[in-house]
Amino acid sequence: MKLLALDTATEACSAALYIDGEIQQQYQMAPREHTKLILLQVKTLLDAAGLSIQQLDALAFGRGPGSFTGVRIATSAVQGMAFGADLPVLPVSTLASMAQLMLEQEAATHVISAIDARMGGIYTATYVSDGRLMRLRGKEVICAPDDIDLPGYLSWTGAGTGWQGHGEALQRRLGERVARICPDVWPQAATIVRLAADDFINGLAVSAEQAQPVYLRDDVAKKSSK
Structure with a gap:
């Protein structure tokens, strides 16, 4: 192929x-x-x-x-x-691309990808590994950081530019459910x-x-x- x-x-x-x-x-x-x-x-x-x-x-x-x-x-x-x-x-x-990168480089199995959407918003989606590839959970959305939510109570990795400008608001919203953040992911x-x-x-x-x-x-x- x-x-x-x-x-x-x-x-x-x-x-x-x-x-x-x-x-x-x-x-x-x-x-x-x-x-x-x-x-x-x-x-x-x-x-x-x-x-x-x-x-x-x-x-x-x-x-x-x-x-x-x-x-x-x-x-x-x-x-x-x-x-x-x-x-x-x-x-x-593109959100799936970043999640896959986190799986391959950081062995992250639960990823919340976020890209800065400007005007106070982020493009975001959550992904879970099937052992080889990252699979979308839920759907891709654009929202304010204060409106974001995560499924379940697992330990997630945050990835992408959405975590650069909105990291504080996202951490305040999601708390301990996000174990680590990798903002410099594209x-x-x-x-x-x-x-x-x-x-x-x-x-x-x-x-x-x-x-x-x-x-x-x-x-x-x-x-x-x-």
Whole structure:
């Protein structure tokens, strides 16, 4: 299986190539440089592997939530490549990407991912490990830190930029249920492509036209559809 994933939903910009379980990634913190950087990352990966877009089985991307502009960059890039090469697409949550990263790097099995949504809010979701991959519990939401809640009374790990600007409010709200916090965690194409591989096996790929961003913020979604 050969998959290519892109993510530009936050300040981090990354692309990853998955070949039969092996993953190579290009990753860079590059605010406002995603448009010129992401295609260069893709070319670097494909050239190193001696592959063309047409030789891939599918494309994946971080479908949000995150920066409106950033999410659109990856969406548009993947749609363009998918239309050109007639490839299916696998949209993957950026919140799930961060949770998977915590499982792989920190052995965290219960993660609450949070991305700063500006205007006093956060994009957030909770994930639990099945032993190999992180699985969503409940649903992704945008909310104020004071409105967040956690299922059960397990020991959770907080991950993502939502814990940078709103860490104090979140800790006050959730108390001892959050055992540790890792605020400097960003979505990565490497974990997006790992999750995408599982989705591909399970027949969850969609057409390029069906590959749409997820904003969670209703006003942004309505404006983008006009």
